[in-house]
Amino acid sequence: MSKFIDRPRYLCALGGAIATLSNLPRTIPIIHAAAGCGGNIFAALNGGSGYIGSGYCGGQALPSSNVGEKDIVFGGEERLEEEIENTLKIMDGDLYFVTTGCMVEMIGDDAISVARRFKDKGTPIFAADTGGFHGNSFKGYEIVLKTLFAEYVTKKTGKKADTVNLWGIVPIQDVFWKGNLTVFKKLLGELGFHVNTFFGEGETLDNLKNAGEATLNIVASETFGIEAAQVFQEVHGVPFVSIPFPIGPHGTEEFLRQAGVALKVTDRKIENVIKKEKTHYYDYIQRLAEIYNDIDLQRYAVIVGDSNYSPALSQFLAEDMGWLPELVIITDILSDEQKTLVSKRFANYSSKVKPEIVFDTDTSNVKKHINRHWPENHGQRYYDAFSPAFIVGSAFERDAAEKFGAPHLSVTYPISNRVVLDRAYAGYSGALSLTEDIFSLLVGNR
Amino acid sequence: MEYDYIKEKTPPVREDRLGSCGVFGGTCCGLSNQSQKGCLNTLKRTFSQTQGCQLNLSLAILNTIRDSVIIVHGPLGCGGGSSIFSAGLTRNLQRMRDPGASGLVWINTNLDETDVIKGGEQKLKEAILYADRELRPSSIIIVNSCVPALIGDDIDAIVAEVQPEVNAKVMPVHCEGFKTKIMASAYDSVYHGILRHMIREPDETTRVNETDLEKMKVKYRISRTVNVFNVSSMSRTDETELARIIKGLDLNVNFFPCYAHPNDFDRINEAALNVSICATHDDYFSGHLKEKYGIPFIIDTIPIGIKNTNRWILEIAKFFEIEESAEKLIATETRALEEALVPYRQALTGKRVFLTGGEIRIFATANLFENLGMKVIGFKSYHYDHFVDGLLDNVTDKENVSISVGVGQPFEQVNVINKLKPDIFVGHSGTNGVAAKQGIPVFPIFGQTANYMGYSGVFEVARRLNRILKNPSFNRNLSENTELPYFKDWFEKDAFSYIAGGQDV
Numbered sequence: 001m002s003k004f005i006d007r008p009r010y011l012c013a014l015g016g017a018i019a020t021l022s023n024l025p026r027t028i029p030i031i032h033a034a035a036g037c038g039g040n041i042f043a044a045l046n047g048g049s050g051y052i053g054s055g056y057c058g059g060q061a062l063p064s065s066n067v068g069e070k071d072i073v074f075g076g077e078e079r080l081e082e083e084i085e086n087t088l089k090i091m092d093g094d095l096y097f098v099t100t101g102c103m104v105e106m107i108g109d110d111a112i113s114v115a116r117r118f119k120d121k122g123t124p125i126f127a128a129d130t131g132g133f134h135g136n137s138f139k140g141y142e143i144v145l146k147t148l149f150a151e152y153v154t155k156k157t158g159k160k161a162d163t164v165n166l167w168g169i170v171p172i173q174d175v176f177w178k179g180n181l182t183v184f185k186k187l188l189g190e191l192g193f194h195v196n197t198f199f200g201e202g203e204t205l206d207n208l209k210n211a212g213e214a215t216l217n218i219v220a221s222e223t224f225g226i227e228a229a230q231v232f233q234e235v236h237g238v239p240f241v242s243i244p245f246p247i248g249p250h251g252t253e254e255f256l257r258q259a260g261v262a263l264k265v266t267d268r269k270i271e272n273v274i275k276k277e278k279t280h281y282y283d284y285i286q287r288l289a290e291i292y293n294d295i296d297l298q299r300y301a302v303i304v305g306d307s308n309y310s311p312a313l314s315q316f317l318a319e320d321m322g323w324l325p326e327l328v329i330i331t332d333i334l335s336d337e338q339k340t341l342v343s344k345r346f347a348n349y350s351s352k353v354k355p356e357i358v359f360d361t362d363t364s365n366v367k368k369h370i371n372r373h374w375p376e377n378h379g380q381r382y383y384d385a386f387s388p389a390f391i392v393g394s395a396f397e398r399d400a401a402e403k404f405g406a407p408h409l410s411v412t413y414p415i416s417n418r419v420v421l422d423r424a425y426a427g428y429s430g431a432l433s434l435t436e437d438i439f440s441l442l443v444g445n446r
Numbered sequence: 447m448e449y450d451y452i453k454e455k456t457p458p459v460r461e462d463r464l465g466s467c468g469v470f471g472g473t474c475c476g477l478s479n480q481s482q483k484g485c486l487n488t489l490k491r492t493f494s495q496t497q498g499c500q501l502n503l504s505l506a507i508l509n510t511i512r513d514s515v516i517i518v519h520g521p522l523g524c525g526g527g528s529s530i531f532s533a534g535l536t537r538n539l540q541r542m543r544d545p546g547a548s549g550l551v552w553i554n555t556n557l558d559e560t561d562v563i564k565g566g567e568q569k570l571k572e573a574i575l576y577a578d579r580e581l582r583p584s585s586i587i588i589v590n591s592c593v594p595a596l597i598g599d600d601i602d603a604i605v606a607e608v609q610p611e612v613n614a615k616v617m618p619v620h621c622e623g624f625k626t627k628i629m630a631s632a633y634d635s636v637y638h639g640i641l642r643h644m645i646r647e648p649d650e651t652t653r654v655n656e657t658d659l660e661k662m663k664v665k666y667r668i669s670r671t672v673n674v675f676n677v678s679s680m681s682r683t684d685e686t687e688l689a690r691i692i693k694g695l696d697l698n699v700n701f702f703p704c705y706a707h708p709n710d711f712d713r714i715n716e717a718a719l720n721v722s723i724c725a726t727h728d729d730y731f732s733g734h735l736k737e738k739y740g741i742p743f744i745i746d747t748i749p750i751g752i753k754n755t756n757r758w759i760l761e762i763a764k765f766f767e768i769e770e771s772a773e774k775l776i777a778t779e780t781r782a783l784e785e786a787l788v789p790y791r792q793a794l795t796g797k798r799v800f801l802t803g804g805e806i807r808i809f810a811t812a813n814l815f816e817n818l819g820m821k822v823i824g825f826k827s828y829h830y831d832h833f834v835d836g837l838l839d840n841v842t843d844k845e846n847v848s849i850s851v852g853v854g855q856p857f858e859q860v861n862v863i864n865k866l867k868p869d870i871f872v873g874h875s876g877t878n879g880v881a882a883k884q885g886i887p888v889f890p891i892f893g894q895t896a897n898y899m900g901y902s903g904v905f906e907v908a909r910r911l912n913r914i915l916k917n918p919s920f921n922r923n924l925s926e927n928t929e930l931p932y933f934k935d936w937f938e939k940d941a942f943s944y945i946a947g948g949q950d951v
Contacts, residue, residue, distance in 0.1 A: 004555045004573040005522070012523030028931065034592055036499020036623035039854065043527030053879055057931040060854035060876045064496035069625055086493035086944060090857055092933045102521055102593050103624055106562060132521035133562050133593065364551065364580060395534055399549070414530045
């Protein structure tokens with residue numbers, strides 16, 4: 001049985017669906033729900049994402065049936081039909097997608113059938129039940145992708161050997177999603193592949209529509225987008241490989257090797273790309289040789305975040321940066337199998353660092369875990385403290401950072417204390433940005 | 447109006463209590479006529495865009511209450527907006543009142559597919575016990591969302607059951623979104639909870655050696671104290687300015703409910719007068735406090751702009767029979783302000799302005815701008831009720847000035863703005879971005895960190911507006927480089943084509 005959550009770091013399924021849809025090119029999401037759902041979701045998406053704004057059709061522009069008490073008693077399907085009909089007259093899009101909130105599902109409205117009546121007349125309109133109680137934002141992402149893959153992506157017989165699709169980077173839940181998708185596009189481009197990311201820079205709906213031509217689907221996650229990949233495989237016969245989201249040379253090298261093997265790229269080619277990227281990376285990182293060692297910039301670190309970022313950040317800090325990420329708190333709602341899978345990512349570091357992994361959805365517990373890992377000073381004269389310390393988490397971790405006097409960088413959702421545009425943290429280039437951001441905080445008062 | 451709603455567990459919604467309307471499009475004159483005919487409530491939109499709900503707005507108020515834990519009883523997304531968006535800022539704003547304030551902590555009961563069938567009362571109970579045990583707040587505030595209301599969770603019964611076990615004051619707020627489209631119903635929902643659960647009669651304490659003089663001092667202090675009902679959209683500097691004015695009348699002031707500590711509410715009856723700054727917010731609270739404690743109240747105007755600020759002060763002065771000193775204060779303040787405004791008046795005269803936001807605030811702010819020599823060409827009001835009937839009739843050129851009623855609805859707004867092309871858009875957060883993408887300079891109609899109220903507010907508004915108009919390039923560049931999601935022909939049509947009903951119904 002699920003439990004309450006102290007300051008959840010995600011919205012409901014509808015929230016995830018809206019975050020996903022409003023970041024597809026020229027897409028008009030239609031909400032069949034109470035009046036407040038869309039407005040509330042937008043405030044959370046905008047405020048937690050480093051200020052993504054309303055984009056093409058997000059925020060208060062989202063068409064919404066705004067069902068009220070009367071509709072809840074008599075049913076809201078007629079209102080939805082009216083809303084769709086008028087949306088098609090006013091809102092200029094190439095793809096329309098009906099999402100539902102809790103209330104209309106609970107009273108038994110069949111939004112999918114209503115949408116189908118328009119689809120049968122040739123409108124590019126799709127629908128899915130995304131009521132909030134089905135799960136969190138990641139669930140909403142999964143539901144939308146599954147629907148689009150099954151119904152929007154056209155069946156193709158011929159495959160393009162040099163084309164792959166990549167997802168698993170959840171728009172907004174990964175605040176740096178757009179920059180990160182560009183990183184993956186470039187990296188796999190170096191291996192000789194064209195990559196559809198659906199949500200990234202320069203993408204069009206045609207990339208999504210023709211995604212069935214791809215030779216492989218790469219899910220850059222072990223937890224997000226896997227169900228959608230299974231649906232894609234069933235419907236379009238395209239296999240998938242799930243490779244953990246990487247930050248920094250160690251993780252990205254593994255990513256490239258795994259992707260290379262799945263794509264049957266020669267070892268030589270893979271090694272060449274790795275070598276080139278690493279040379280570029282260390283050309284910059286070597287600049288820190290003096291300051292890192294002159295003033296001792298190694299830190300104990302606590303990481304708080306989702307199951308994509310936490311292992312990637314931990315690996316980067318331990319393996320690439322030579323830090324001590326001793327405590328990692330993963331805030332997703334995960335099954336036992338998923339927990340086991342994610343935990344494996346922290347084993348066998350070449351640095352021999354062994355982080356303590358905690359699965360906990362509750363924000364107030366972050367301080368407790370830190371206190372437990374580094375017990376408070378009970379008046380000892382010689383005391384091994386959580387110092388020098390650094391906290392990588394979300395904006396919520398400002399509380400813990402304040403309590404422990406540690407510098408803090410918001411990297412995981414929600415981020416309300418930074419503006420994020422095209423910044424990326426994935427791969428080699430992303431790790432350079434992350435290094436800049438972390439070390440800037442450490443030298444910031446000099 | 448009678449105020450005895452607090453006998454019931456749940457408050458009425460504004461549509462029922464005040465006949466508030468949320469849909470209209472036309473001119474100020476047309477709105478006034480339709481309102482008199484009583485046919486506003488039959489209007490509806492056949493195309494609508496998302497807005498907000500009374501739960502969102504309830505949280506905007508409740509999140510400010512210090513030393514409290516908010517429990518959102520609902521599925522994971524509910525309340526995420528107000529909480530995620532404002533957590534950091536709220537902490538800082540709380541600390542302006544109390545440097546040790548802990549900031550915003552909230553819990554979501556995470557109702558899922560099983561709970562929708564079996565009910566969510568157990569989860570709520572566990573959340574309350576957790577909050578009390580682990581976080582030790584002075585109050586635990588439960589906001590109820592649509593789902594538990596539909597499945598029939600009895601949150602008042604849960605509160606009654608756990609209250610003896612927990613240290614914190616537990617307060618349920620019935621603000622289910624689907625019950626009303628008038629977001630301002632939130633104020634009643636929140637005050638309903640405060641009146642029933644937050645305000646507790648303080649224990650009668652008799653000091654052993656309290657002299658008659660000391661007793662009289664307390665009595666005297668109360669007789670010279672006003673409670674001002676603040677709103678979460680105002681700033682600490684607004685409060686400071688209003689406090690300065692009230693202290694200038696030799697009166698004491700307390701601010702409720704925003705940023706108050708839960709225990710402060712127990713002393714809310716230690717005042718001679720309750721003063722509202724906005725009828726949209728407080729009539730429910732003021733009315734009930736009068737019923738309960740016999741404290742008289744003033745609901746007249748919002749102290750924005752010279753005219754309204756003067757009027758607000760005079761109403762208070764009238765009650766305490768100190769009009770003469772109030773007139774002196776007003777004269778001194780007005781003279782100094784007028785002098786300071788001269789350069790801004792010159793720069794702003796003739797500018798055409800469009801305003802959106804709460805019904806009281808837009809008309810008061812319009813008056814401020816008119817006083818600066820600007821011309822008001824249109825309004826969008828979040829809702830409409832009898833509190834603004836008089837204000838509407840005072841609008842200059844009311845036969846031609848455009849007004850619509852609704853929250854958000856940017857499709858109507860872009861259409862109107864495209865036709866009217868104002869020099870400045872004075873907007874409520876939510877649709878400022880879209881005005882920006884049309885290249886219009888935007889002045890936010892409220893701000894939690896800026897001064898709008900009182901005399902200093904007039905100067906600050908003029909100064910900021912003048913600054914914004916000095917270089918509107920950012921928005922102009924946006925308009926040249928972004929696209930709006932509407933078909934081109936929509937801009938040719940009547941902005942209110944999708945409002946149906948009304949007179950013919």
